[in-house]
Amino acid sequence: MNVRSQVSMVFHLDKCIGCHTCSVACKNIWTDRKGTEYMWWNNVETKPGTGYPTQWEDQDKFNGGWQVQDGKLQLRSMSKAKSVTNLFHHPNMPTLDDYYHPWTYDYQHLFNAPEGTDQPTARPISMVTGEPCEINAGPNWDDDLGGSPVYAESDPNLAGLTIEQRQQLSAVERLVFFYFPRICNHCLNPACVAACPSGALYKRGEDGIVLVDQTRCRAWRACIAACPYKKVYFNWHTGKSEKCILCFPRLETGQAPACFHSCVGRIRYLGVLLYDADRIEAVASSPAEDLVEAHRSIVLDPSDPAVIAAARASGVHDSVIDAAQRSPVYKFVKIWKIALPPHIEFRTLPMLFYVPPMAPVMANRTGAVVDGVSTDLFSDIDDSRVPLQFLANLFGAGHGGPVKYALRKQKAVRWYRRAVTVGDVDMATAERMLREADCSPEEAEAIYRLTSLCTFDDRFVIPPMQREQALEMLEGPEPHKQGAGFGFIAGPKRGV
Amino acid sequence: MTNVAPLFDMFLFGALPYVALALFVIASVVRYRMMPYTYSSLSSQFLENRQHFWALVPLHYGILTVLAGHLIAFLFPREVLAWNGRPVRLYILEVTALAFGVMTVIGLVAAMVRRHSVPAIARVTTGRDWIVLSLLLLQAASGVMVAVLYPWGASWYAAIAVPYLRSLFTLTPDVTILAAMPWLIKLHIVNAFVLLALAPFSRLVHVLVAPVPYLWRKTQVARWYRRPKVAQ
Ligand code: SF4
Numbered sequence: 001m002n003v004r005s006q007v008s009m010v011f012h013l014d015k016c017i018g019c020h021t022c023s024v025a026c027k028n029i030w031t032d033r034k035g036t037e038y039m040w041w042n043n044v045e046t047k048p049g050t051g052y053p054t055q056w057e058d059q060d061k062f063n064g065g066w067q068v069q070d071g072k073l074q075l076r077s078m079s080k081a082k083s084v085t086n087l088f089h090h091p092n093m094p095t096l097d098d099y100y101h102p103w104t105y106d107y108q109h110l111f112n113a114p115e116g117t118d119q120p121t122a123r124p125i126s127m128v129t130g131e132p133c134e135i136n137a138g139p140n141w142d143d144d145l146g147g148s149p150v151y152a153e154s155d156p157n158l159a160g161l162t163i164e165q166r167q168q169l170s171a172v173e174r175l176v177f178f179y180f181p182r183i184c185n186h187c188l189n190p191a192c193v194a195a196c197p198s199g200a201l202y203k204r205g206e207d208g209i210v211l212v213d214q215t216r217c218r219a220w221r222a223c224i225a226a227c228p229y230k231k232v233y234f235n236w237h238t239g240k241s242e243k244c245i246l247c248f249p250r251l252e253t254g255q256a257p258a259c260f261h262s263c264v265g266r267i268r269y270l271g272v273l274l275y276d277a278d279r280i281e282a283v284a285s286s287p288a289e290d291l292v293e294a295h296r297s298i299v300l301d302p303s304d305p306a307v308i309a310a311a312r313a314s315g316v317h318d319s320v321i322d323a324a325q326r327s328p329v330y331k332f333v334k335i336w337k338i339a340l341p342p343h344i345e346f347r348t349l350p351m352l353f354y355v356p357p358m359a360p361v362m363a364n365r366t367g368a369v370v371d372g373v374s375t376d377l378f379s380d381i382d383d384s385r386v387p388l389q390f391l392a393n394l395f396g397a398g399h400g401g402p403v404k405y406a407l408r409k410q411k412a413v414r415w416y417r418r419a420v421t422v423g424d425v426d427m428a429t430a431e432r433m434l435r436e437a438d439c440s441p442e443e444a445e446a447i448y449r450l451t452s453l454c455t456f457d458d459r460f461v462i463p464p465m466q467r468e469q470a471l472e473m474l475e476g477p478e479p480h481k482q483g484a485g486f487g488f489i490a491g492p493k494r495g496v
Numbered sequence: 497m498t499n500v501a502p503l504f505d506m507f508l509f510g511a512l513p514y515v516a517l518a519l520f521v522i523a524s525v526v527r528y529r530m531m532p533y534t535y536s537s538l539s540s541q542f543l544e545n546r547q548h549f550w551a552l553v554p555l556h557y558g559i560l561t562v563l564a565g566h567l568i569a570f571l572f573p574r575e576v577l578a579w580n581g582r583p584v585r586l587y588i589l590e591v592t593a594l595a596f597g598v599m600t601v602i603g604l605v606a607a608m609v610r611r612h613s614v615p616a617i618a619r620v621t622t623g624r625d626w627i628v629l630s631l632l633l634l635q636a637a638s639g640v641m642v643a644v645l646y647p648w649g650a651s652w653y654a655a656i657a658v659p660y661l662r663s664l665f666t667l668t669p670d671v672t673i674l675a676a677m678p679w680l681i682k683l684h685i686v687n688a689f690v691l692l693a694l695a696p697f698s699r700l701v702h703v704l705v706a707p708v709p710y711l712w713r714k715t716q717v718a719r720w721y722r723r724p725k726v727a728q
Contacts, residue, residue, distance in 0.1 A: 080710065080711055087556075088553055090541060093545065094542075095545045096542060096616070128543070128616045129615040129618075129619050189716070190716070194715045194716060199710070199713060199717055202717040202718060202719045203716065203718045203719075204719060204721070205718045205721070206720065214533060215532040217536070218536035219538060219702075220707060221539055221542070234539075234542040236543055236620060239536060280716075
């Protein structure tokens with residue numbers, strides 16, 4: 001067992017209100033520079049929708065992620081050998097058109113325009129060419145189903161839905177959508193890292209954050225094509241790849257990343273997961289129907305004495321093990337099993353998990369009377385307004401089992417809490433639902449608390465990883481005496 | 497007056513090569529150490545994809561193939577001459593070289609048109625890029641013209657140019673070999689040294705960091721701040 005720690009995340013989709021505060025917080029800190037205008041390391045999509053960049057989930061188009069070929073796990077975009085012949089022109093490289101052309105406005109014209117008969121207007125100006133431009137796309141162009149005949153109906157996750165289900169999705173009065181905020185998943189089996197010919201991308205050993213070494217990056221752009229989530233971006237001005245850094249300078253000083261900290265819906269949770277690095281390849285090669293379960297199985301129980309011993313042997317510090325034991329992410333993912341990885345079929349083993357959203361309860365109509373409560377307690381999950389198959393395509397590699405499990409449990413928790421606080425549901429029914437949803441009253445209470453009453457400290461359990469305390473991460477500084485000194489990743493070596 | 501020409505030849509073919517080589521080596525190393533961030537070519541595929549393919553692919557394959565030909569003949573002149581002993585083989589070599597030369601020219605012209613006519617690409621094009629592209633075009637075009645005007649270069653390059661190049665490496669530059677050469681060939685040689693000298697000051701440095709180790713490195717990369725002893 002090769003135990004490593006990973007700073008992992010949970011986004012609770014039921015709580016996201018689609019306010020984009022997270023995106024703006026991130027943009028103001030990291031991507032307000034020239035060449036990064038179009039980048040949204042954090043973006044919020046409306047589902048169903050085509051997202052940003054347009055159709056990113058469609059790997060027949062972008063060839064991102066991994067695939068199992070002849071029993072071997074391989075990058076889908078190209079093999080190592082092929083990457084030699086494709087070095088000069090990457091066949092799967094998205095272009096700015098797939099995202100959108102960033103623009104600003106000629107505000108000065110409002111003040112400087114000569115006197116005339118018309119009101120002066122501020123024309124849009126391209127932030128790439130500096131010339132006036134037409135705006136025809138943006139990072140959340142189909143927000144709240146805007147232009148849905150074009151966008152929502154082209155959502156790749158609609159694959160496998162019947163015509164009737166598709167029509168229902170967009171039928172007036174039944175129209176339904178939810179938000180899907182996205183950042184880099186800091187995967188265990190990152191396709192971007194594997195694809196980089198220069199070895200510029202890497203995973204930090206201590207916390208698993210995936211970073212681009214800006215000096216090693218030589219603009220071969222293989223990472224951008226390889227990441228199936230399209231979360232590595234090309235800076236057209238510097239010729240370097242850039243991506244979400246999980247605000248590591250903030251994490252290192254004990255603060256939550258900016259998008260987590262600013263999240264209005266408080267949908268975001270962050271904590272450590274311990275995992276077995278020796279099993280990455282085997283897990284990522286599992287058959288599609290087992291992927292969710294296999295991915296979950298790579299996460300280790302931080303309270304198991306055997307795991308603790310192995311973690312210590314692998315050099316994981318006690319403070320990190322302690323943080324792992326208190327991790328909210330561990331609860332959502334492993335104990336309650338209600339947080340699921342997005343598009344696990346891309347096989348990168350993402351470490352950002354989503355609690356799937358409950359669709360609005362569907363009312364039955366008897367004549368002109370609407371009665372809200374169905375007799376079959378879980379029936380509305382099967383014929384929910386968001387077809388289960390749609391969520392299964394997003395969070396279950398096309399298989400509904402894990403999604404259904406998560407939704408049933410969430411519904412049972414709601415009914416249980418309703419029985420406790422409102423009392424218009426009878427407790428016996430609520431408890432029966434809990435049983436059927438594989439949930440005890442204690443667990444229901446815990447889920448309710450961490451979902452609804454969570455404080456800052458409940459949501460973010462950040463292990464001490466401060467640089468000034470980094471020495472603490474070692475069992476003793478002695479081995480490094482007279483070695484590197486403080487603050488250097490590589491030992492300070494003199495030049496020639 | 498009669499003395500001026502040999503003196504000028506001496507400078508172009510006896511001194512310039514050394515200046516160029518020294519500049520190339522020193523500036524490449526210094527830039528790698530002092531400005532590692534800049535050590536690459538600024539890819540523009542992200543801003544324009546289609547023309548990029550039709551320009552960059554022929555350009556790179558053309559240059560690499562022609563350059564490899566020059567290098568092979570430089571390393572194994574006798575073998576190349578022996579190969580050319582049969583006319584059919586010589587024809588094949590000549591036609592192939594010419595085809596790749598023409599391909600380079602086409603690629604370069606396409607790249608220049610693209611840099612000029614696509615507004616976004618023009619935005620990320622610097623003066624240095626134009627100099628590099630112009631010199632490369634001059635080099636490729638003069639090479640193609642040499643191939644057309646003075647055929648059987650596959651043989652005379654090995655017989656005449658290679659001894660000169662080798663004399664450079666033995667530090668006994670023999671410029672007399674080149675004295676009788678037509679000016680077009682001289683231009684091709686001089687421009688090659690100019691390109692060599694300017695390479696480390698331009699985007700051409702990306703050749704030096706071609707990602708060869710990728711072929712055998714491990715799939716995933718992890719970096720540790722400082723890995724505890726136990727885990728190693
Ligand atoms: S800030 Fe939070 S609630 Fe608002 S869009 Fe982002 S994730 Fe959703």
